[in-house]
Amino acid sequence: SAVISQKPSRDICQRGTSLTIQCQVDSQVTMMFWYRQQPGQSLTLIATANQGSEATYESGFVIDKFPISRPNLTFSTLTVSNMSPEDSSIYLCSVSRDRETQYFGPGTRLLVL
Amino acid sequence: AQSVAQPEDQVNVAEGNPLTVKCTYSVSGNPYLFWYVQYPNRGLQFLLKYITGDNLVKGSYGFEAEFNKSQTSFHLKKPSALVSDSALYFCAVRALNNAGNMLTFGGGTRLMVKP
Numbered sequence: 001s002a003v004i005s006q007k008p009s010r011d012i013c014q015r016g017t018s019l020t021i022q023c024q025v026d027s028q029v030t031m032m033f034w035y036r037q038q039p040g041q042s043l044t045l046i047a048t049a050n051q052g053s054e055a056t057y058e059s060g061f062v063i064d065k066f067p068i069s070r071p072n073l074t075f076s077t078l079t080v081s082n083m084s085p086e087d088s089s090i091y092l093c094s095v096s097r098d099r100e101t102q103y104f105g106p107g108t109r110l111l112v113l
Numbered sequence: 114a115q116s117v118a119q120p121e122d123q124v125n126v127a128e129g130n131p132l133t134v135k136c137t138y139s140v141s142g143n144p145y146l147f148w149y150v151q152y153p154n155r156g157l158q159f160l161l162k163y164i165t166g167d168n169l170v171k172g173s174y175g176f177e178a179e180f181n182k183s184q185t186s187f188h189l190k191k192p193s194a195l196v197s198d199s200a201l202y203f204c205a206v207r208a209l210n211n212a213g214n215m216l217t218f219g220g221g222t223r224l225m226v227k228p
Contacts, residue, residue, distance in 0.1 A: 001159070042203065045216070058215075100145065101159060101162055103159055104149070104158070104159075
C-alpha cells in the first residue's frame with residue numbers, strides 16, 4: 001500500500017475563487033490520479049497526472065478548469081479554478097505502483113458558496 | 114465500454130449474519146475487479162482484487178469476493194457481519210485509457226449492520 005496525505009482536508013470557498021489541493025505520497029509511485037465524488041455519488045476520474053508532462057483528462061474535464069501538476073514521483077496538485085457551487089465535492093487523489101491496484105488519499109471536502 | 118453495476122443502494126443485515134454486496138460488470142477482455150470501502154468522512158480503502166487465478170479472493174477485515182465469469186459477477190461477502198462494517202462499498206473494474214489503468218466505479222452500496 002502507500003501512505004497518502006492531502007491538503008487541505010476540507011475548505012469552504014467563495015464562488016469565482018480557486019483552490020489548489022495537494023497530494024503527497026510517502027514513496028515514489030508510477031501513477032497518480034485525481035477523482036471527484038459529488039455528494040451522494042460515486043467516483044469519477046478527472047485526470048491522470050503525468051510526471052513531467054501534461055495531465056491526461058477524461059471526457060468532460062478540461063485543463064483550464066482543473067489544472068494539474070506533477071513535478072515528481074511523490075507529489076501532485078489539482079487546482080479547481082473559478083469555482084461555482086456545482087464544484088462542491090470530495091476530491092481524491094489515488095496512486096498506483098504496480099499499474100493494477102490504486103490506493104486513495106483521505107480526500108479533500110470542498111464546499112463552494 | 115466498461116461498466117460496473119451495484120444493483121442495491123443499501124443492504125441491511127443483522128450483526129453476526131452473513132452479508133453479500135452484489136456487483137456485476139461488463140468489460141471486453143479479461144476483467145480486473147476491485148472492492149473498496151469508504152467509512153464516513155474518510156477516503157476509500159482497498160479491500161481486495163481479482164486479477165487472475167482462484168475465483169474466491171480473500172481480502173482485508175475478513176471480506177472475500179467470488180468471481181463468476183458466466184454470470185459476470187463479483188459479489189462481496191463476509192460470513193459474519195460486524196456493526197463496524199457499516200460503510201459505503203464500491204465495486205470497480207479496471208479499464209485502459211491513454212495514460213494507464215483507469216478504474217470505473219459502481220454507484221456504491223451502503224451496508225448497514227444492526228446490533
